[in-house]
Amino acid sequence: MQVSLTRINKRFGSVQVLKDVDLVFPSRKFVTLLGPSGCGKTTLLRMIAGLEDITAGSIRFGEREVNKLAPRDRNIAMVFQSYALYPQMSVRRNLGYGLRVRGTPKADIEEAVGRVARILEIDHLLDRKPAQLSGGQRQRVALGRAMVRKPDIFLMDEPLSNLDAKLRVTMRGELRRFHLDLDATTIYVTHDQLEAMTMSDLIAVMHQGVVQQFGTPAEVYSQPANVFVAGFIGSPPMNFLPGTIDAGRFTFADAKLPLPALPGGVKPAHAAILGVRPQDLIFEGTPAADTLTGTISLVELLGSEKLVEVNLSGQKRMSVQIHADMVVNMGDRVHVKFDPQRVHVFDTESGRSLRAG
Amino acid sequence: MSRLNFLSSDRFVGLVFIAPFVVTALVFMVYPIAEAVRMSFFSYNPLRPDLTSFVGLANFEFVFSDPLFWDSFRQATIWTLLSIVFQTVFGVSIALLLHRALFGMAFFRGLLLFPYIVPTVVIALIWRWIFNPEIGVVNHFLLWVGLINEPVYWLSTPTMAMASTIMLNVWKYTPFVVICVLARLQTVPLELYDAAKVDGAGVIRRFLDVTLPQLREVLIVVIVFRTIWTFNKFEEIYLLTKGGPGTSTFNLAVYSFEQSMANLRVGVGAAAGVVMMIMLLVGSIVYLRIAGFGSEEK
Ligand SMILES: Nc1ncnc2c1ncn2[C@@H]1O[C@H](COP(=O)(O)OP(=O)(O)OP(=O)(O)O)[C@@H](O)[C@H]1O
Ligand SMILES: [Mg+2]
Numbered sequence: 001m002q003v004s005l006t007r008i009n010k011r012f013g014s015v016q017v018l019k020d021v022d023l024v025f026p027s028r029k030f031v032t033l034l035g036p037s038g039c040g041k042t043t044l045l046r047m048i049a050g051l052e053d054i055t056a057g058s059i060r061f062g063e064r065e066v067n068k069l070a071p072r073d074r075n076i077a078m079v080f081q082s083y084a085l086y087p088q089m090s091v092r093r094n095l096g097y098g099l100r101v102r103g104t105p106k107a108d109i110e111e112a113v114g115r116v117a118r119i120l121e122i123d124h125l126l127d128r129k130p131a132q133l134s135g136g137q138r139q140r141v142a143l144g145r146a147m148v149r150k151p152d153i154f155l156m157d158e159p160l161s162n163l164d165a166k167l168r169v170t171m172r173g174e175l176r177r178f179h180l181d182l183d184a185t186t187i188y189v190t191h192d193q194l195e196a197m198t199m200s201d202l203i204a205v206m207h208q209g210v211v212q213q214f215g216t217p218a219e220v221y222s223q224p225a226n227v228f229v230a231g232f233i234g235s236p237p238m239n240f241l242p243g244t245i246d247a248g249r250f251t252f253a254d255a256k257l258p259l260p261a262l263p264g265g266v267k268p269a270h271a272a273i274l275g276v277r278p279q280d281l282i283f284e285g286t287p288a289a290d291t292l293t294g295t296i297s298l299v300e301l302l303g304s305e306k307l308v309e310v311n312l313s314g315q316k317r318m319s320v321q322i323h324a325d326m327v328v329n330m331g332d333r334v335h336v337k338f339d340p341q342r343v344h345v346f347d348t349e350s351g352r353s354l355r356a357g
Numbered sequence: 358m359s360r361l362n363f364l365s366s367d368r369f370v371g372l373v374f375i376a377p378f379v380v381t382a383l384v385f386m387v388y389p390i391a392e393a394v395r396m397s398f399f400s401y402n403p404l405r406p407d408l409t410s411f412v413g414l415a416n417f418e419f420v421f422s423d424p425l426f427w428d429s430f431r432q433a434t435i436w437t438l439l440s441i442v443f444q445t446v447f448g449v450s451i452a453l454l455l456h457r458a459l460f461g462m463a464f465f466r467g468l469l470l471f472p473y474i475v476p477t478v479v480i481a482l483i484w485r486w487i488f489n490p491e492i493g494v495v496n497h498f499l500l501w502v503g504l505i506n507e508p509v510y511w512l513s514t515p516t517m518a519m520a521s522t523i524m525l526n527v528w529k530y531t532p533f534v535v536i537c538v539l540a541r542l543q544t545v546p547l548e549l550y551d552a553a554k555v556d557g558a559g560v561i562r563r564f565l566d567v568t569l570p571q572l573r574e575v576l577i578v579v580i581v582f583r584t585i586w587t588f589n590k591f592e593e594i595y596l597l598t599k600g601g602p603g604t605s606t607f608n609l610a611v612y613s614f615e616q617s618m619a620n621l622r623v624g625v626g627a628a629a630g631v632v633m634m635i636m637l638l639v640g641s642i643v644y645l646r647i648a649g650f651g652s653e654e655k
Binding site for chain 2: 082
């Protein structure tokens with residue numbers, strides 16, 4: 001089922017929480033709403049579920065507008081951040097609740113609950129109460145409760161945020177698998193960019209109630225539409241240097257760095273921000289026109305990589321990610337080399353990418 | 358341990374803190390109960406203390422064979438049962454209403470405490486006026502609206518007197534239920550309601566499957582306390598009807614009082630009090646067991 005949002009606005013009193021959100025979630029895709037805390041992800045998800053009124057705009061499932069439809073009539077299922085399991089009911093009754101409410105025959109409920117419990121490997125927990133489960137088990141029950149009704153649209157609000165780091169990684173894969181089995185459109189909310197990158201077909205990056213970019217993980221990573229997306233996606237975060245563009249070169253301090261073609265249109269002495277990921281920088285033996293010189297102020301071992309912090313002139317710092325075998329020491333003078341094809345250039349005023357055109 | 362050490366130890370400080378309560382409890386709770394139990398084995402007339410004598414279980418035999426005791430027991434049960442049922446139903450309903458964030462609810466929440474803080478004597482007197490058959494406002498109103506054709510003798514027929522005492526109790530103590538339930542309602546996780554909505558539950562199912570289970574524990578406690586306090590209640594009945602007409606609104610507290618003060622059989626009154634205490638104790642324990650209080654894990 002395709003979900004289309006057209007110029008969605010949401011106000012709580014005088015606070016504008018969502019501004020002109022236009023998104024189309026293609027049928028059966030895994031789409032993530034990604035953004036920092038308070039940017040309106042949960043609010044948008046609740047509006048799709050029918051739990052929150054729409055101030056302005058329209059939501060359509062397929063061709064049908066659902067603005068006025070009650071949650072129960074939308075054939076959606078939702079996994080809540082707190083799981084929201086009914087505490088007095090056994091796992092079995094929790095799983096079957098949605099079917100029971102809809103008057104499904106007992107035998108069918110029994111069968112559906114059994115099927116989901118087997119998929120999620122919680123058959124041995126069916127007679128327990130939620131309070132007798134671990135966080136991970138509760139999370140599976142919450143998933144199961146959502147899966148049991150065969151919904152058209154599957155909504156999840158940060159379902160992994162209460163799990164420990166290791167379980168989170170395992171569950172990422174599982175959620176992806178369930179999505180493929182389920183045949184539903186999944187809309188997934190998270191503030192964790194790594195989760196979004198690894199699980200999604202499409203990512204909508206949000207900031208302060210506005211969609212900043214909507215695209216595949218590869219697109220938002222390699223062609224960020226603006227400074228916000230560039231800084232939010234990727235770990236360790238992108239380096240930013242303020243400067244000006246003159247005659248196709250980026251001037252920062254006394255260096256003039258070569259730039260890629262900029263179809264975005266450049267004025268003379270255009271104020272711009274250069275963005276480059278730590279992974280895209282290397283150390284060079286000798287200074288050159290396309291290098292910046294600085295001293296190493298910090299070295300962090302990440303495992304197979306090292307993250308090196310370099311102090312440049314003018315109080316600026318950059319981080320450079322190198323192979324762990326490379327020997328570097330604090331205080332070393334280094335020359336950081338840029339690959340013009342791997343830098344991002346943003347207009348200082350609007351924050352928009354000048355590479356996009 | 359040296360003396361100085363003890364005086365500055367946590368144990369000593371703890372003892373100092375609980376001492377006032379222990380003393381108060383000993384003087385005002387333990388002593389009267391012990392005295393009542395002792396008295397129930399004696400024949401004692403306050404006007405002839407010289408005739409006081411140990412009579413063994415004779416007072417209890419008297420109580421158990423007194424038809425008035427059993428009438429009082431039956432009436433106390435009816436009065437308690439109906440009071441509690443109405444208080445709980447009204448209490449939960451009003452709490453649900455006040456819980457909604459509607460305009461002006463803060464004002465009504467404030468009003469709630471009103472019946473609770475006015476002394477019972479004042480309320481009983483006002484109610485006697487209100488329910489006065491000739492000049493009372495209730496009859497006036499009902500006649501005027503046309504619901505009745507002739508004055509109702511509120512406090513002078515047995516059924517009406519019982520109904521009036523129940524009404525008074527319900528009016529006065531429903532706020533207690535409202536406050537307890539309201540406090541609990543405010544802690545129910547909102548996501549549970551959202552989950553139920555998505556699952557397809559309507560208003561009634563959401564109440565039965567989300568709200569009510571969350572209220573279970575608080576209702577168990579509220580019902581126990583209200584039952585004990587209502588079963589024991591003396592002043593409301595005595596001030597409103599004096600147990601009458603006849604003995605039709607006697608409960609065990611009124612019975613005990615009448616035996617001690619009117620008939621000067623203090624031993625019998627004490628025995629009735631002891632029986633009442635044991636009934637409540639056993640009743641509460643059995644009820645809490647059946648209700649499974651505390652067995653529910655969080
Ligand atoms: N019922 C409400 N009344 C008023 N403001 C609200 C309400 N619900 C949310 N908001 C505001 O709307 C904004 C977006 O909230 P929302 O819960 O959608 O954020 P979020 O992106 O889900 O954040 P998080 O990652 O912390 O869950 C916040 O600024 C919040 O304060
Ligand atoms: Mg949220």
